[in-house]
Amino acid sequence: MGGQGSKVSQRAPMPNTRPVRGKEEIEKWISCVLMDLLGLKAEEVNPRTPFDRYGLDSSAAIGITDALGTWMGRTLSPTLFYDYPTIEAVALYLTEEDSHTAAGRLGSAPSEPRLERGNLQGA
Amino acid sequence: MNQGSVNLGASAEAIQHHYDVGNEFYQLWLDSSCTYSCALWEGNDTLEQAQTRKLDYHIFQSRAERAGRVLDVGCGWGSLLKRLVQAHGVGQAVGLTLSEKQAKHIIGFNEPRITVRLESWQDHLPEQAYDAIISVGAFEHFAQSDLPEAKKVDAYRQFFKRCHDWLKPGGFISLQSIAYENSGREDLPEFISKTIFPESDLPRLAEIAKASERLFEIVLVRNERNQYEKTIREWRQRLIQHREEAVRLVGEETVARYDKYLQLSLIGFHIGTTGLLRITLRRVTDPRGAFPSGTRI
Numbered sequence: 001m002g003g004q005g006s007k008v009s010q011r012a013p014m015p016n017t018r019p020v021r022g023k024e025e026i027e028k029w030i031s032c033v034l035m036d037l038l039g040l041k042a043e044e045v046n047p048r049t050p051f052d053r054y055g056l057d058s059s060a061a062i063g064i065t066d067a068l069g070t071w072m073g074r075t076l077s078p079t080l081f082y083d084y085p086t087i088e089a090v091a092l093y094l095t096e097e098d099s100h101t102a103a104g105r106l107g108s109a110p111s112e113p114r115l116e117r118g119n120l121q122g123a
Numbered sequence: 124m125n126q127g128s129v130n131l132g133a134s135a136e137a138i139q140h141h142y143d144v145g146n147e148f149y150q151l152w153l154d155s156s157c158t159y160s161c162a163l164w165e166g167n168d169t170l171e172q173a174q175t176r177k178l179d180y181h182i183f184q185s186r187a188e189r190a191g192r193v194l195d196v197g198c199g200w201g202s203l204l205k206r207l208v209q210a211h212g213v214g215q216a217v218g219l220t221l222s223e224k225q226a227k228h229i230i231g232f233n234e235p236r237i238t239v240r241l242e243s244w245q246d247h248l249p250e251q252a253y254d255a256i257i258s259v260g261a262f263e264h265f266a267q268s269d270l271p272e273a274k275k276v277d278a279y280r281q282f283f284k285r286c287h288d289w290l291k292p293g294g295f296i297s298l299q300s301i302a303y304e305n306s307g308r309e310d311l312p313e314f315i316s317k318t319i320f321p322e323s324d325l326p327r328l329a330e331i332a333k334a335s336e337r338l339f340e341i342v343l344v345r346n347e348r349n350q351y352e353k354t355i356r357e358w359r360q361r362l363i364q365h366r367e368e369a370v371r372l373v374g375e376e377t378v379a380r381y382d383k384y385l386q387l388s389l390i391g392f393h394i395g396t397t398g399l400l401r402i403t404l405r406r407v408t409d410p411r412g413a414f415p416s417g418t419r420i
Contacts, residue, residue: 059387
């Protein structure tokens with residue numbers, strides 16, 4: 001896989017360069033934070049387990065999302081963990097978003113999660 | 124001088140705890156009219172346009188255009204009062220608030236067609252009947268958090284009884300409030316109920332319906348939480364943009380507190396634990412059985 005250097009050079013110019021984080025790296029980061037915050041052991045954290053099974057409440061979700069955003073160098077929506085409710089889903093979303101940005105595609109802002117599920121329809 | 128009823132809603136102190144943090148602080152992140160409630164978004168509206176659209180919506184729904192006298196219960200920083208008299212030809216707009224800073228701000232308009240009163244609706248004694256009543260983003264404070272269900276509906280019914288007394292025959296209320304949807308009082312984070320909005324519980328749609336039965340007909344209900352999600356995203360973006368200035372005005376702790384509360388609220392509207400109701404109610408002319416026999420209305 002190309003290193004961070006080659007990925008950066010493929011991007012459209014951005015006002016602030018930010019670190020490029022791979023899927024596994026993101027999963028590991030979130031897992032570590034959950035372990036720390038909730039006092040869990042490594043074997044109790046699974047990338048496909050829904051966040052609410054860990055007893056993660058909205059205050060904690062906000063805190064983690066904010067820290068994740070800082071680590072990734074981007075603004076993340078506070079609803080991220082609700083739209084992508086597992087560690088794996090968040091990591092996939094964030095790496096896809098990054099690759100879209102790198103390809104210079106237009107679309108929703110990085111901070112707006114794509115609402116692909118139908119359960120958020122309203123008037 | 125109230126009519127002997129106990130205050131079942133938030134006290135003046137509880138209201139001021141939130142709304143008197145500082146006008147300049149609110150002006151940093153609310154829209155330029157300082158309207159602190161869910162906007163009504165259409166098309167490519169800016170926040171300002173969406174707030175104006177919301178105000179006009181309630182004015183239209185309450186049939187307040189070109190009315191003689193309109194009451195705004197929980198008038199905030201007066202954007203609706205202004206809109207009523209300056210854009211819709213209303214003769215007299217009366218606003219009620221428990222926030223001293225809001226009242227002061229409105230007095231500063233020096234608009235003779237606007238009267239602001241620093242009093243609860245429970246203590247309000249109008250000089251004359253109103254043609255229309257509007258209440259946007261205030262109903263959330265009309266019942267305290269620890270009331271049993273029956274008392275809560277009772278508190279709301281008191282409000283509708285007073286509105287019924289105050290309105291001319293054929294008059295309308297246009298109401299807007301956050302409501303519990305897929306949640307209950309036990310789900311409200313303590314952070315919100317103790318730190319942000321003390322002494323305030325949200326209504327349920329069913330409670331509003333029960334409380335207004337046979338006093339008002341509910342002619343229209345809109346429940347559109349995605350509109351509040353969008354509004355809060357805008358507010359939060361502005362707060363973040365002006366964070367340094369906000370910290371200078373009210374301190375880091377308060378800014379962090381508001382940021383957290385905006386995020387939690389945003390999540391609630393996003394996932395459906397809370398909803399946003401816009402309700403139009405028409406006054407019942409001869410309520411049958413709404414009062415004990417012999418009671419004069």
